[in-house]
Amino acid sequence: MIAYESQRVARWYIELSLILFCLQVVLGLWLAINYAFTLPQGLIDVFSFATARAIHTNTLVAWMLLGFMGGAYFILPLECKRELFSVKIAYLQLVIFAGTAVTAVVGFLFGWTQGKPLLEIPVPLDILIVVAALLFVANVAMTIFQAKEKSVIQWMLLAGVTFLSVLYLFGIPFFSNLNADYYYWWWVIHLWVEGAWELITAAIVAYVILEVTGVERKVVEKWLYVETGLFLFTGLVGTGHHYYWIGAPDYWLWWGGIFSALEPLPIALMVLDTWMHIKERKNPIVNPLLWTYIMGLALFHFLGAGVFGFIHTLPAVNYYTHGSQITVSHGHLAFFGAYALLNLVVFYFALPKLKGIEKFDDRLGVWGFWTMVISMVFIGLVFGVAGVLQTYLERILDIGYSTAHMSMMFWFKAVLFFGVIFLAGVIMTVYHLFTLKKAGA
């Protein structure tokens, strides 16, 4: 049931992405074990927490980027009403990207790292990633340029992926000054998740909503403009909420605090417009699970990224919560709520079509969805409790680091418990997506 032959490349991207998703969560459990128990010295000498964490976060970024790229390749032909500019480039780019990712992970095991959190990939591999990104942006751009009908969604998608690629460059150089190093580190991390990735999310969600609800394009595109405008308005200067404690002028407390306090606004609008469009839909509901995912994305995105971000973004609160398990809690809720669910929306939209299924049997998928969502809420809560405890013991009662952390170990065991449940949800979901079947067959 695909309209264009070149959409098939998306399947490879999506399936590889799902495998990396599983790997990421397995490594996450390993990290939780590191927190919850005392491991033997001989083990951590060869496989340290740092190495496992580098793999955990890099597989996260890799599966999400693969998901974005696969999603873009699936949607672009439909939106541009033509085949992709080049299927060969799409495959070449996949091979380069996947090959680099595998090399990077193996390299981490042998201590080959740039040593910057989340951006551990060493410079030679960075260059390969840049090559893959350039191929991708060029392919997207050429497809759009050659389209007969131009649309806001096309441009927004192109802007998002271009912005994403350009920002990656700021994480590559070596800075001798730690303060400037972290200033630009956030240009990658913050401006990705609160800038470029939001543009891509907004564009993809706009397309999926347009397609499944059948509401008027003009209305959807209007919302898209307003939301992305607000995302960038609040998100760009909002980067300042990371500059409070790095050694930067006082005005960052104001600019960063005020702009980032407004960051939940565009996400709230997204919840509102998703809700309205679903209510005013013209098409019947074919696959209820896809609709559940769309609404789940809107709500969890708002709670995990928006509300939880807001809670600790003001300097007076952030002074105590910065760099604690509260950040960990926010990170998990936000990444899952915004970008894991977005990718799963795309996968549940695209994979049935790629497999020629109109209405799929969703029983296992429903279990997967609720298992993941509920256990992730608990993971967020438990990390949050550990974080409040840490802040209170270490920063208010002035109790030493190890004494404070020993009293947090119960909560790390709880994280491990919910993490195992989360992994079960992930396995159900991934297995369901790999083995989609027609409903009633």
Next chain:
Amino acid sequence: MTGKTAKAIFWVGTLSSLIIFLWLTYDFHKQEPKYVKTDKISPQVVAGKKVWHKYNCNDCHTILGFGAYYAPDMTKAYFRLGENNIVSIVMNPEKVYKNSFRKMPNLGVKKEEAVQLVEFLKWVGTIENRHWPPQDEKFVKAFRLRETGAEKLNKADIVMGACGGCHSLENLGRSIAGDFNDIAKTTSFDRATLVKYTLNPQSVRPDSGMPAQNVSPETAALIADFILSLKTGKEVQK
């Protein structure tokens, strides 16, 4: 709302924020020397930063609050631990954390690299970052007062400022190398031996895992008196 208005919101929102952000970035660099001692970034500091990256320290520790949250923040580590302790911990973590609930991997850091790392952390400690992290401010204050006006500090603060990176005193400090109350009960050293031990532990007990402390003989004497005062079981003199 018309499509045109929506488009205008996008462009005005994006461009205004972008202009503010780029302007602030320009100003950040202009004002940087006020907050960061950019003129003190010596080749040793740069080498130390490379060591920091090479061993991926930042994927367990935070620095400026960024990184992984598995191990203590390193922004003010120089004040908390001092030079010799950092070198000793980095090179022999399996000894230092032998009885700890959480371990640190032995990554085979060479002596030269450990010394460079100290230079880097010493420089990082001078960044004016509004006294963050809050829990390390006491170490920064104690470190500075030890040098300029020890009489203004109470004894417990001086001792914990110097030794709290490894030793504990009830709730204060870290429980890696033992609590001072227990040490006071079991030690057979007299004052002079304690001073000698603090300045160079291996000269008294060759198998000791404790590194030589970068404190003045006066501070070492004060620490010795403090420990001996715990022995007698009377109230700690403030």
